[in-house]
Amino acid sequence: MKKLAFACAGLLGLALSHAALAAGAQQPTRAASPTGIDAASAAQLDKAVAGSWRSPENKARDMYRHPQQTLSFFGVRPDMTVIEIWPSGGWFTEILAPYLHDNGHYIGAVEAGSKSTAALQKKFSFAPAQYGNAKIMEFNHKAPVLGAPGSADRVLTFRNVHNWAADGSAEAMFKAMFAVLKPGGVLGVEDHRADAGKKLDDVVNSGYLPTDYVIKLATDAGFKLDAQSEINANPKDDHNHPKGVWTLPPSFDMGDTDKAKWQAIGESDRMTLRFVKPAAAK
Template sequence: MKPTFTALAFAALLIPATGQAYAADASVSEAQYAQVLAGPWRAPENRARDGYRHPQQTLSFFGLAPTQTVIEITPGNGWYSEVLAPLLKDRGQYIAAVQAPGSPALAQKFAADPARYGNVRSLLFDPKAPVFGPPASADLVLTFRNVHNWVMADTAPAMFAAFFKALKPGGVLGVVDHRGPAGESLEAIKRSGYLPTTYVIELARQAGFQLQGQSEVNANPKDSKDYPAGVWTLPPVLRLGEQDRARYLAIGESDRFTLRFVKPGGPAPSGQ
């Protein structure tokens, strides 16, 4: 069942207002983050987005540990792959879940640098009937700026159900996406690419997840969310080209919610 906006007002009353990071016994160290974020294998255009995407703070909030099995859903050009794969290479497992038929560019990226990506596993999935490996096999499932696409394609409920199945009891789902005004209609969401936070919380709740926390690390108060081409007006897409380009560059990337959900039923996995 798709989340309804009538259910969202009630769901909003249950949300803990917290932005705290979660302590982890075996979390990634400051030195490890510093080494990887400064790594020469990271594409310059990707590194330039760090000020908007805050990878260290975001991954720390989600409880990333170097011993975990982590599934990233639709990594795109591998922006987070450049960070996650090296951190997990020696003691953990990074799995790139790519929508079928796959991404040749991402596969080439992995094949060209075995020192960083030699331990990466790639997984193809059908968004209408997604499967992300054996049940209860992952410690952490991550998705960055993808939920709006699944909402537009009417596949979001199936995706969240598959995340729940793939995670171990106590496992964590981390979600970052473009934050829209509360109470926005589904039609407006599909036009703009912006999602009300409570809509995503309800999607996760209906799949069985519990909201464990929210962070403002990826917030952007400059984002007015009222652009001619929706969220794609802003960088990095800049869909309007040179039209008002300086204005949109000054705003930066979109205002984003950062949500941490947990699969109930057991102790937190390693690193949580």
């Protein structure tokens, strides 16, 4: 399998608004009323994004990944228990774990036996002051159990659903994410977005996914779609590349062939979806 590829409603404060506009972000499709974060949380999030422990390579991708706006849209506050599914090398971990360090809990849920465990352990060992309370949980994504039922405030997954769609585990993963969330908890999903009207079979090997397919996965598992955002949209991406999403940065699977062209497009066009576990659900 290919390598694994997690606007704030009402954009919190003028500083965040300028950052979003500079990154080409757009407003969400509707207001994200119950989930935004307060000004104090936003300030802590800004501090985590600016952290000196983050690698220069990861910081350079902020213009494509919009971490402040994305995590604000998902309503992630620093006192929450947050499970990040398949954090891979830990791009969002570098922000989430320090942000949750003092008053919350960060759990990186990784595939049992994968290289992610060692990669995250190494990252944590270099900056114990920021990562000292972070946890790693291994699980089998074909028969997933992500923790005690109703134990997480937020479950986030960034650019992973296309992998589950390709190997047939997507339905099980969404059911497991539903089970581990508290009633009223939020599932945040970001993934590469296919052209409207495309069928899964047409695009599954490209890394892009139909938005309606992802929404159906979540709603079939019991979630309610709460809001969609264009934070991570990229109108330069026409979704049609020789090696799918992996043609574009940061992967550059075409090597030096037309590299300037792919660099000019930037990272992929992505959907950003917020789902809620109904308050009455168990």
